[in-house]
Amino acid sequence: MQNKAIDFKRQVNIKLADTKLQDALSRLQTRFVEGRSAVISEIHHLEDTRTAAAAIRDCVLNDLDSWLQKFEQQAIAHGAIVHWAETATDANRIVTEIAAQHNVLTAVKSKSMVSEECGLNDALEHAGIKVMETDLGEYILQLAHEAPSHIVAPVVHKNKEEISDLFAEKHQMSRKTGIAELCLEAREILRPAFLNADMGISGANFLIAETGSVLIVTNEGNGRLVTTLPRVHVAITGIEKVVPTLEDVTTLLRLLPRSATGQSITNYVSVLTGNKDAKAHDGPEHFHIILLDNGRSSLIGGEMQEMLRCIRCGACMNHCPVYQNIGGHAYGWVYPGPMGSILTPLLSGLKSSPDLPNASTFCGACAAVCPVKIPLPDLLRNLRTRQMALGLKSRQEVLMLKVWGWLTLHPRIYALATKIGVRILAMMGGERHLLHTLPGATGWTDGRDFPAPSGKTFREMYRKKSTK
Amino acid sequence: MENKVRVGFFVTCLVDSMRPHIGFAAIRLLEAAGCEIVVPAQQTCCGQPGYNSGERKSTVSMALKFLSEFEEFDYVVLPSGSCAGMIRVHYPELFRGDPELQQRFTSLAKRTYELTDFLVNVAKLENVPGNFKGTLTYHDSCSGLRELDVYNQPRALLAKLPGVKIYEMVESTTCCGFGGTFSVKYGELSTRMAENKCQHIAAAGVDAIVGGDLGCLLNIEGRLRRTGDHSTQVLHIAEVLSGLDKDK
Numbered sequence A: 001m002q003n004k005a006i007d008f009k010r011q012v013n014i015k016l017a018d019t020k021l022q023d024a025l026s027r028l029q030t031r032f033v034e035g036r037s038a039v040i041s042e043i044h045h046l047e048d049t050r051t052a053a054a055a056i057r058d059c060v061l062n063d064l065d066s067w068l069q070k071f072e073q074q075a076i077a078h079g080a081i082v083h084w085a086e087t088a089t090d091a092n093r094i095v096t097e098i099a100a101q102h103n104v105l106t107a108v109k110s111k112s113m114v115s116e117e118c119g120l121n122d123a124l125e126h127a128g129i130k131v132m133e134t135d136l137g138e139y140i141l142q143l144a145h146e147a148p149s150h151i152v153a154p155v156v157h158k159n160k161e162e163i164s165d166l167f168a169e170k171h172q173m174s175r176k177t178g179i180a181e182l183c184l185e186a187r188e189i190l191r192p193a194f195l196n197a198d199m200g201i202s203g204a205n206f207l208i209a210e211t212g213s214v215l216i217v218t219n220e221g222n223g224r225l226v227t228t229l230p231r232v233h234v235a236i237t238g239i240e241k242v243v244p245t246l247e248d249v250t251t252l253l254r255l256l257p258r259s260a261t262g263q264s265i266t267n268y269v270s271v272l273t274g275n276k277d278a279k280a281h282d283g284p285e286h287f288h289i290i291l292l293d294n295g296r297s298s299l300i301g302g303e304m305q306e307m308l309r310c311i312r313c314g315a316c317m318n319h320c321p322v323y324q325n326i327g328g329h330a331y332g333w334v335y336p337g338p339m340g341s342i343l344t345p346l347l348s349g350l351k352s353s354p355d356l357p358n359a360s361t362f363c364g365a366c367a368a369v370c371p372v373k374i375p376l377p378d379l380l381r382n383l384r385t386r387q388m389a390l391g392l393k394s395r396q397e398v399l400m401l402k403v404w405g406w407l408t409l410h411p412r413i414y415a416l417a418t419k420i421g422v423r424i425l426a427m428m429g430g431e432r433h434l435l436h437t438l439p440g441a442t443g444w445t446d447g448r449d450f451p452a453p454s455g456k457t458f459r460e461m462y463r464k465k466s467t468k
Numbered sequence B: 001m002e003n004k005v006r007v008g009f010f011v012t013c014l015v016d017s018m019r020p021h022i023g024f025a026a027i028r029l030l031e032a033a034g035c036e037i038v039v040p041a042q043q044t045c046c047g048q049p050g051y052n053s054g055e056r057k058s059t060v061s062m063a064l065k066f067l068s069e070f071e072e073f074d075y076v077v078l079p080s081g082s083c084a085g086m087i088r089v090h091y092p093e094l095f096r097g098d099p100e101l102q103q104r105f106t107s108l109a110k111r112t113y114e115l116t117d118f119l120v121n122v123a124k125l126e127n128v129p130g131n132f133k134g135t136l137t138y139h140d141s142c143s144g145l146r147e148l149d150v151y152n153q154p155r156a157l158l159a160k161l162p163g164v165k166i167y168e169m170v171e172s173t174t175c176c177g178f179g180g181t182f183s184v185k186y187g188e189l190s191t192r193m194a195e196n197k198c199q200h201i202a203a204a205g206v207d208a209i210v211g212g213d214l215g216c217l218l219n220i221e222g223r224l225r226r227t228g229d230h231s232t233q234v235l236h237i238a239e240v241l242s243g244l245d246k247d248k
Helices: A005-017 A019-025 A027-040 A046-061 A064-077 A088-101 A113-118 A120-126 A136-144 A160-171 A179-196 A222-228 A246-261 A305-309 A321-326 A337-348 A365-369 A376-389 A395-408 A411-428 A458-467 B013-018 B020-032 B048-052 B056-070 B081-094 B099-110 B115-121 B142-148 B152-158 B187-204 B214-226 B237-242
Strands: A081-085 A106-109 A130-133 A199-202 A206-208 A213-218 A232-238 A268-272 A286-292 B006-009 B036-038 B075-078 B112-114 B134-139 B164-166 B208-211 B233-236
Touching: A005 A019, A005 A321, A005 A337, A005 B187, A019 A027, A019 A321, A027 A246, A046 A064, A046 A246, A046 A305, A064 A081, A081 A088, A088 A113, A088 A120, A088 A199, A088 A232, A088 A286, A106 A179, A106 A222, A113 A120, A113 A232, A113 A286, A120 A130, A130 A136, A136 A160, A136 A179, A160 A179, A179 A222, A199 A222, A206 A246, A213 A222, A213 A232, A213 A246, A222 A232, A222 A268, A305 A337, A321 A337, A321 B187, A337 A365, A337 A376, A365 A376, A365 B142, A376 B048, A395 A411, A395 B048, A395 B056, A411 A458, A411 B013, A458 B013, A458 B020, B006 B020, B013 B020, B013 B214, B020 B036, B020 B115, B020 B237, B048 B056, B048 B081, B056 B081, B056 B099, B075 B081, B075 B115, B081 B099, B081 B112, B081 B142, B099 B112, B112 B115, B115 B152, B115 B237, B134 B152, B134 B187, B134 B214, B152 B164, B152 B237, B187 B214, B208 B214, B208 B237, B214 B233, B233 B237
Parallel strands: A081 A286, A106 A130, A106 A199, A199 A232, A232 A286, B006 B036, B006 B075, B075 B112, B134 B164, B134 B208, B208 B233
Antiparallel strands: A206 A213, A213 A268
């Protein structure tokens, strides 16, 4: 998928003014923030569990190559075929080749953010294969030709009325307004697609090294149909998703749905091991697993490695006051919110995402809820430091920081400068002690007054007082 | 406290230049708690603006300057959770490569406190001198809350004032949108976050919005005044607790 994060600032203003979007986003608080809060306390030793989850992820990441090999051996032993994709283009090529090899004309998909990362649907359509998204949210977005705006709730930016209009237009059926009716309509269209598809494409929440299994966590049941009905199943996921054992994954599963959707457990947890063979009555005849790097391995061993702990729950964005006000599309690539503001520059280019590391107040709400304790603000700060080192910061900002840095290290001149500065600003503040505009800081004064300083500095007043 | 502890007071650059009386209010509280206060004269800024903008070099120099000025005290107290967080959490991280310096910064970090945290958990202040009368709501600033666990401390101190009634607003722990340079770089977004906060304050229907970090308070005050609210008082917790609420 093309990175449009360069347009972030302009998109922010568009999104802030979009009343429909703002209305849709207002539901994040009740649905996700309060939802998580209601069930996360069911985990009695939450902090210990988060620490254990982070340790499981770190254990894999510290030795990723060997865990991947273990996974590959087990997956092959159970009849799966494992493919390694270095780039998104490689992944698309591999899927297209698998499709050609098995004479695939139609494919059904369950939700996969990695496939969004690759732009897989476009690649398959280009190769003449009809692809249908079957996760309800993704299906809606496919009809609307839009990208997901959230990694768990892809259609969170749309309200019910928009979906009613969309279904009526695209399905050419009478306009439904009830949620159940709308779901039923989608279900009637999707069901034959499942039954007729030659290939099913899924993502993976986890890869289990000890059994070679792909584990997916879903709610709608489409995931099971996609992975078991068609002749061919292709699971595509990032190389960082491995966990050592089924035991380990249970720890992560205690945290994932609670953090993501405020559910103690999702409706379906599917552990998919190998293809249909003489011993199994169901499942795909051919099971392909594609492991995508796309820049992930470059983070191993570096200061950003902790980002690869991510289990894609979306809690960071649900709790992010920036995301809550602008939604996911403004971020310009596949992954939005705090995790996206880190992953996008890392996987898709820091130069082309100049705002993402900076559009955070470092409020820390994300890190406080992250189930695997990723220090998201610290990682964002690391990216800002990289921007500074690589000369990607504006000259104005660099100059201001230099001046400030120099002043603070020269206390006498600092004292003089602040003494003069506060007097001028105090005068400008007038009777109400408010500045309505402030040159160089219109970003502040366009929407807020600037409270004027009171006219003297503490340090001069304190010195006067103590020398009296 | 039985033996007078020596407290190095760091006023913070924002209080120094914008609202000096908050500094005096904090000192009055620390003295009421029986502390001996020293204000190192050459203090400037903790370095957080540069640090959060990715400028490590000058931050390291500022941290070393801070260490040389404050290392000698029993405790260091600041009327800001944000700057206290910088010293407690981030200074030691800056010196990972230098065990000796890191050890000194870690020791300093352990003795550094946000004002209300110090008053409640170290000085155990019993009698709060303030005489504020009215209703107020408390905004929990992010760094104090999430880096230093400051939540109950200001509320416990405010509860000691008989004339104060606290009405909790919804989302008191949600960021007000200040974020240092964020407030200028992403003005519209920052303003929207401030507006959300102001709406919660209005819904609480109080005489004053109180907080522990001047940056947030200026942001909130700026939005309140711009939208025509000239009556809701915007006060630092030190002003409310000390009874010193005007520049003198």
